[in-house]
Amino acid sequence: MTWIDPHCHLQLADADPMELLTRAPAVDWVVVPGIDLETSRQALALADGRRVLATVGVHPHEASKWEAERDEIVDLAPRGVGIGEIGLDYYRDLSPREVQRAAFREQLELAAQLDLPAVVHCRDAFADVFELVEATGIADRVVLHCWTGGPRWTKRFLDLGVMFSFAGPVAFETGDTVRRGAELVPPERATVETDTPYLSPPPFRNEPNEPARVALVGAALAGVWGMSPDDVARTTSAAATRIYRP
Ligand SMILES: [Zn+2]
Numbered sequence: 001m002t003w004i005d006p007h008c009h010l011q012l013a014d015a016d017p018m019e020l021l022t023r024a025p026a027v028d029w030v031v032v033p034g035i036d037l038e039t040s041r042q043a044l045a046l047a048d049g050r051r052v053l054a055t056v057g058v059h060p061h062e063a064s065k066w067e068a069e070r071d072e073i074v075d076l077a078p079r080g081v082g083i084g085e086i087g088l089d090y091y092r093d094l095s096p097r098e099v100q101r102a103a104f105r106e107q108l109e110l111a112a113q114l115d116l117p118a119v120v121h122c123r124d125a126f127a128d129v130f131e132l133v134e135a136t137g138i139a140d141r142v143v144l145h146c147w148t149g150g151p152r153w154t155k156r157f158l159d160l161g162v163m164f165s166f167a168g169p170v171a172f173e174t175g176d177t178v179r180r181g182a183e184l185v186p187p188e189r190a191t192v193e194t195d196t197p198y199l200s201p202p203p204f205r206n207e208p209n210e211p212a213r214v215a216l217v218g219a220a221l222a223g224v225w226g227m228s229p230d231d232v233a234r235t236t237s238a239a240a241t242r243i244y245r246p
Contacts, residue, residue: 002026002028002233003028003192003214003215003236004028004030004191004236004237004240004241005027005211005214006143006165006191006240006243007033007085007145007165007167007191007194008032008193008194008196009039009198010030010043010046010052011039011046012035012197013196013208013210017046020210020211020212021211023210023211023212026215027211027212028051028237029051029052030051030053030211031053031081031240032046032047032055033054033055033057033082033084033119034054034055034056034057034058034080034085035057035058035059035061035062035085036059036062037072037073037076040055040056040057040073043056043080044076053081054080055080055081055083055085055119056073056076056077056079057073057077057084057085057086057119058073058107059086059087059121060087060088060089060095060103060121061092061094061095062095063099063103063104064099066102066103066106066107070106073110077110077116080116081117081244081245082116082118082119082244083110083111083114083116083118084117084120084143084145085119085120085145086104086107086118086120086121087121087122087125087129088100088104088121088123088128088132089121089124089125090124090125091123091124092123101128104129104132105132105135105136108132108133108136108138108142109136111141112138117141117143117243118138118141118142118143119145120143120144121146122147123148126149126153129144130153130160133160134160139160140161143162143163143243144157144165145193145195146169146193146195146199147166147178148169148178149181150177150178150180150181151183153181154182154184155184158184158189163190163191164182164191165190165191165192165193166178166182166190166191166193166220166221167192167193167194167199168195168199168200168201168213168216169199170217170221171217172202173202175220179224182221182224182225183225187221187227187231187236188235188238188239189239190221190235191236191239191240191243192214192217192218192221193217194209194213194217195209196209196210196211197209197210201217201220202216204216
């Protein structure tokens with residue numbers, strides 16, 4: 001049984017990225033998303049086109065950098081396999097919301113122009129993410145990463161046509177709402193990820209996360225969907241391949 005971890009910030013981990021990959025022999029390949037210009041460059045530097053792929057983008061926490069970094073991000077973007085991590089975060093509000101929306105909209109448009117998937121972070125901003133994704137008309141190329149929406153928003157985004165990626169929260173003891181949302185998602189519409197070095201699944205909640213733990217996220221989803229972990233690995237790997245290696 002092998003897995004794909006399509007969302008791990010190896011460049012943000014304290015540990016050596018190559019060692020983390022060595023410790024994950026069951027992980028076929030990974031995608032390393034940028035969160036600003038510097039980390040997008042680092043992601044591209046790690047990418048080898050085989051086991052490590054990269055995406056380029058400015059995260060909502062860093063959206064205040066978008067104006068200054070836009071031109072270089074646009075130049076780098078064709079070297080990645082997607083635009084991300086982009087989106088809106090009204091929970092931590094680390095950049096003004098208007099600034100977040102402008103950066104998100106422009107980067108969704110960049111994904112559309114380059115015919116690349118968009119990797120989207122959505123926290124306490126469901127209505128605005130929905131509106132901007134719908135307006136850009138590329139819902140079928142959007143992956144909602146670390147999806148934590150409950151049934152209502154999951155249903156609305158499903159109907160819009162996006163893909164979902166599940167991370168540690170689906171395995172958390174407190175993850176009932178996430179699991180009730182996940183129940184509604186057809187496995188073909190989903191990937192599993194770690195979001196390394198964040199959100200480590202139990203029993204490693206208090207440790208930095210790493211790609212090897214993608215299997216624990218997959219096992220939690222297997223419970224939700226009533227499938228074998230093997231079938232979850234196969235189905236979500238096929239979905240990740242369609243998204244990032246079409
Ligand atoms: Zn992330």
